Amino acid sequence: MYRNTACRQKREEKFRKGVCGRTLFKGLSQKERWEKRPDVFAGRPRKKFKKISTADRLEEEKNMKADLLLEIGVEEIPAGVVLPALEQLRELLQAGLGRARLEHGLIKTFGTPRRLVAYVSDLATQQPDVEKEFKGPPVSQAFDADGKPTKAAQGFAQSRGVPVEALEVRETEKGAFVFARVLEPGRPALEVLPEVLEQVVAGLTFPKTMRWGDGEFRFCRPVRWIVALLGEQVIPVSIAGVQAGSVTRGHRQQGNCAVSLSSPAEYEGKLRENLVVVDEQERQRMIRGAAAEAAASVGGRPRLHDELVAEVAFMLEYPTAVLGRFDERFLDLPTAVVVKVLEGHQRFFAVEGNEGRLLPYFIAFRDGGPEGLENVRRGYEWVVEPRLEDAEFYMREDLKRPLAERIEDLKRVVFMAGLGTLYDKTQRLVRLVEWLGRRVEADRAAIADAVRAAELSKCDLVSMMIADTKLGELQGIVGAEYALRSGELPAVCQAIAEQYAPRGADDQPPQSLAGRLLATADRLDNLVACYALGLRPSGSADPYALRRQMQGLIAIAVAGQMRYALPEAVAEAYEQVEQVGQSRLAPLEEVQSGLAELAAQRMDAVLQEAGVRYDLSRAVNSAGWTDFVEAWGRAVLLQSKLNDPEWEHVVLSGQRVTNILRPARDQAAPKVDEKLLVEDAEFALAQAVKRARSQMERCRELSTWEGLWEAAVGLAPVLDKFFDDVLVMHEDAFLRANRLALLTEVEKTFHLLADFREVVLA
16 A cells, blocks of 8 residues: 555556556566666656555544535425525534534535525545443442453443453442443444434424425425435435435526536536526625626616515526516606515516616516526516506506595404504504604604504505505505695605504614604504503514514604603594404503513514613613603613623622522611611711602603613712611611612612623623
8 A cells, every 4th residue: 555646556557558557577676677778767756656555544544524515306395494494504514514523624505496506625545443331230240259240241331342350349229230341343434324314304394395206205396306416426215216416407498417526626517507696695796797797788777675585596506697678668667666566476576777767678587697697588588577557557547546535445444353443543643643743843844744644654555556466565665655645745645654564673763753753643543452462472483473563663752752651542542442342451550561561582582683782771671661662771781881890899789788688678668767866877878868869750751871870870889888887677677678678779869870790890
């Protein structure tokens, strides 16, 4: 065996060609071989080949690494299924290789509509040896009185393949036992991987699965081919009745041509030659670049949304842009309608000019090369035009009546079983908007605009555009367009358009005060109505999206600095719901407590998403709050004070007070009696608490959160003096109760900022 593999291969080739042979050189030294055939070796430098032992060769084999490629070829997978499947594939493969004791480098996953791929770099081709320990019989049974091994010990040693002399005696909780240490040699990866890969593929889950043929294997789509390579070797694995090999398939446009692979390193390059780009990130870059180039050809730019770009990327294996056109008359439709028809129905991208107005073009993507693009373009245009014509027809019919005339139509549409019609809901919104406007001290004009918007807010739900098409997601936006064309004030129209904002995590809250009032009232009514009927979210089930609606309330309040007490707002909304409630409703107190709990959960999530430490969010929630803006301000204030020199001092002061009160809270007096303040330190603390509480309450009213921290910092040293000079748990019951009452006031004052018991100090 020689280290120089290339040289060995050349020598073997010479043997086959007859240039030299084993018989010719048999029994000769290297020097004699050189002299015997100078025609073969003349002019070549003599090479020395170092022989290696079998042990060294085995050790080298253990340290060898190779890349692993797994490709599951399937029929067309829905775009939304591919990415979750790839995430599962990576996690399952990493766990499987870990259990198999196979070291590896980076695991990458790729996906297209027709293949799920995993690529593992530097995978060990051999398991490491592992020493296992086996417990045998007790010492009393393993050895006789003379210390000689019994048949029990001999049988145990033989079963584990070790000499009886190698058995070890060890004390355990149940006494002394004999143990055997067995060195289990690692198996080659090619023997281990088939089971690993079978378990990985079988472990993938999908929203819907199917069976095909006569088999029982379930997958999202039928499996048509499998590629499983470890370096240059095929892994002998069978999945869903398909035997793995080294042959993948190219693009369908190329006739699914067979693509033979000699190693994983060739995979991406050879597939690209056959119109398959396996890396979805690269496909996204191709989509963005091609869309920008196509739009620039008509003097525009594409409207690219990350979600749609990602979805299109998982619908194609080789994206090619197609620039289409539609009639300019459709630009009279609301922009949102045109964009929704292009993006939502066809997964096309709209084109806009430099000023932001739509141009009569769209960008589509076909799967494959540039052949026949003109026919593809005509087909796409043929699909888009009828949908835009439908929207044009609906809008023309809807605008035959002013939007306000549809208010009566709302009386025929049930809002929720037991809670009246959409008309009843709009009347509740009108009253809630007025109440909210007064609470947040809005000007009369804004309240009037919000009231009018509330009256018209649900009218588009009974229009043909929303009710009879797949454009339901545009509710509010269509209503605002119709209101504007019906002569309503621009501020009213804007509020109608903003009533559902924010529509998602990436959306902006309403920008106008009237819009914020209407959006808040709408969510409050929905939340109170559902909780009054017992329709609460549980676990992962939230059919009425109540968590998202509460999160929307928080976003609107914080962005617009709208301060109102949530319990009061719930009570007002409950009163409106109660007037039309036709079924038994949950008590107001139950609704308030349920929504307060939901609000705390959502506030915790929102704060942590904004970068506030989890324990600080809990500290604010534990201390209690009724106002979204205040809760947000206090939590952000605490986050900003983590590096303050007084941070640890204030936190420890608050924790010390709570720790003392916890076991003796029931001994505290109802209130502090100043006549029983006999020590100077406790009298000083009583005065300091009054000042701090007054300052904190004033700062809360003015939304100057920094003052809360300053008050807490000022209170901490006075509290230290109190603990140094005063015995809280005095033997006199009256003094003890009064001092505990004083500490209770201190705790309440600290809670105006946070419950410091929840804060974690490093």
